[in-house]
Amino acid sequence: MPDLSNLHFLRPMWFFALVPGILLWVLMLREESKSRRWQSAIAPHLLKHLIRRPDRRPWLRPTYVALPFILIAILSLAGPAWKRQKNPFVQDAASLVVALDLSASMDAVDVQPSRLGLAQRKIRDLMALRPGGRTGLVVYAGSAHMVLPPTDDANVVEMYLASLETKLMPVSGKNPQEALELADKMLAAETNPGTILFVTDGIAEQYAPAFARYRKTASHQVLVLAVGTSAGGPVRTGKDEFMKDAEGRQVISRLDRKGLETLESQAGVYVVGATVDGLDVRKIVHRANIHLKTAQAFDDRIPWEDEGYYLVFSTLLLALVWFRKGWTIRWQ
Numbered sequence: 445m446p447d448l449s450n451l452h453f454l455r456p457m458w459f460f461a462l463v464p465g466i467l468l469w470v471l472m473l474r475e476e477s478k479s480r481r482w483q484s485a486i487a488p489h490l491l492k493h494l495i496r497r498p499d500r501r502p503w504l505r506p507t508y509v510a511l512p513f514i515l516i517a518i519l520s521l522a523g524p525a526w527k528r529q530k531n532p533f534v535q536d537a538a539s540l541v542v543a544l545d546l547s548a549s550m551d552a553v554d555v556q557p558s559r560l561g562l563a564q565r566k567i568r569d570l571m572a573l574r575p576g577g578r579t580g581l582v583v584y585a586g587s588a589h590m591v592l593p594p595t596d597d598a599n600v601v602e603m604y605l606a607s608l609e610t611k612l613m614p615v616s617g618k619n620p621q622e623a624l625e626l627a628d629k630m631l632a633a634e635t636n637p638g639t640i641l642f643v644t645d646g647i648a649e650q651y652a653p654a655f656a657r658y659r660k661t662a663s664h665q666v667l668v669l670a671v672g673t674s675a676g677g678p679v680r681t682g683k684d685e686f687m688k689d690a691e692g693r694q695v696i697s698r699l700d701r702k703g704l705e706t707l708e709s710q711a712g713v714y715v716v717g718a719t720v721d722g723l724d725v726r727k728i729v730h731r732a733n734i735h736l737k738t739a740q741a742f743d744d745r746i747p748w749e750d751e752g753y754y755l756v757f758s759t760l761l762l763a764l765v766w767f768r769k770g771w772t773i774r775w776q
Contacts, residue, residue: 454523465514513762520755525748538736539638541580541627547618552697554677563643569725586617637663639732645672646700655711665735668715672699
């Protein structure tokens with residue numbers, strides 16, 4: 445079913461034709477009266493006795509068909525439109541830049557095989573749901589780095605994705621603002637408004653204002669896929685080794701739920717938690733596509749598609765009724 449929320453008319457001035465159209469139809473009704481045809485030649489007191497009126501009048505008459513014919517014809521000429529024309533030079537799929545968190549906490553094993561391993565699997569699932577979609581890749585910890593600019597080659601993305609490890613990052617920490625700025629620069633070269641997806645176990649509250657400012661000024665949307673649990677888990681540093689604090693106790697890393705809730709409430713960023721099925725990924729793809737369609741609907745560079753041509757077929761079907769035997773309209 446088409447989305448009619450953007451319904452408008454390309455040539456609304458044609459609705460002024462409703463006035464003469466309705467007057468024409470009223471004239472048809474008047475001329476259809478048999479008594480009016482003879483009232484100039486026969487005295488009124490005799491005419492009512494000479495006119496033969498059938499006991500049962502036909503339910504389908506020319507004047508009854510003429511009114512919808514006129515209304516549909518005017519509606520067609522007014523040019524109803526509710527969607528933009530497809531640009532052959534623009535991809536239908538929304539461009540996506542994934543900002544993958546490679547800070548040390550992503551090696552936590554509260555989810556299997558680890559937060560990073562789950563994040564990589566979710567990114568693969570995401571690409572599988574977006575065949576032909578352009579996907580770029582950014583990694584960040586204390587600093588942010590571009591791994592791959594947006595490409596529609598899923599095999600290339602997989603090649604780089606499989607080799608990512610937290611120990612590759614030159615600066616420790618977690619700086620999502622730098623990743624946001626880098627992802628925005630990558631999307632600037634794209635023809636469509638895109639989506640920046642953060643795959644992380646948390647974004648500190650201090651970064652919420654930066655995300656809020658970005659949301660107000662940028663045409664791209666920001667989403668977050670949260671991996672990890674509130675209960676948390678130990679952070680693996682080797683095959684059978686785990687991170688410990690200064691006192692030799694095992695470090696437990698927990699999902700930064702408070703920071704993500706602040707990001708949602710203050711910056712309006714949509715956050716979805718990782719699920720065991722594909723519901724989380726489907727939500728992300730849906731949000732990305734809706735954002736693209738909404739942005740295109742307000743892009744004045746793309747002309748609207750005139751849907752009035754389809755109504756012409758309706759008027760042609762009504763016109764075929766006039767081929768019925770005895771269907772005429774007298775004008776004199």
